[in-house]
Amino acid sequence: MKRTTADRTRRFRVWIAAYDDWRPSDARDLPPKAVALEPAEEGTMSGDQAVAYVEAFNRTAIERPRRIWAVALPVTVRYEGEPQAGETIEG
Numbered sequence: 001m002k003r004t005t006a007d008r009t010r011r012f013r014v015w016i017a018a019y020d021d022w023r024p025s026d027a028r029d030l031p032p033k034a035v036a037l038e039p040a041e042e043g044t045m046s047g048d049q050a051v052a053y054v055e056a057f058n059r060t061a062i063e064r065p066r067r068i069w070a071v072a073l074p075v076t077v078r079y080e081g082e083p084q085a086g087e088t089i090e091g
Contacts, residue, residue: 010046010047010074011044011045011046011074011075011076011077012044012045012046012047012049012050012072012073012074012075013039013043013044013045013072013073013075014039014040014041014045014050014053014054014057014070014071014072014073015036015037015038015039015040015070015071015072015073016036016037016038016039016040016057016068016069016070017031017034017035017036017037017068017069017070017071018034018035018037018067018068018069019031019033019034019035019067019068019069020067022067024058024061024062024069027054027055027056027058027059027062028054028055028058029058030071031069031071034069034071037068040053040057040070041053044075044077045072047072050072051072053070053072054070054071054072057070058070
């Protein structure tokens with residue numbers, strides 16, 4: 001599949017989530033329903049970074065009795081409050 005510029009610039013946030021009544025068979029599986037617990041890391045990741053993080057985390061999670069799972073979600077980064085070119089900045 002050919003990746004577009006939008007695909008390469010898309011950002012993801014990885015969240016750790018809790019789940020019930022589901023048994024993952026692979027680190028790439030997605031729970032049908034989960035509850036977000038906390039972000040896995042500060043900031044955002046590229047798609048490639050998010051995939052690598054999720055797979056590594058979930059490979060370990062499969063072997064543990066705790067029902068937690070990493071899930072990568074696409075996000076939009078906004079720079080609210082950022083000045084426009086030519087705008088006066090006062091401290």
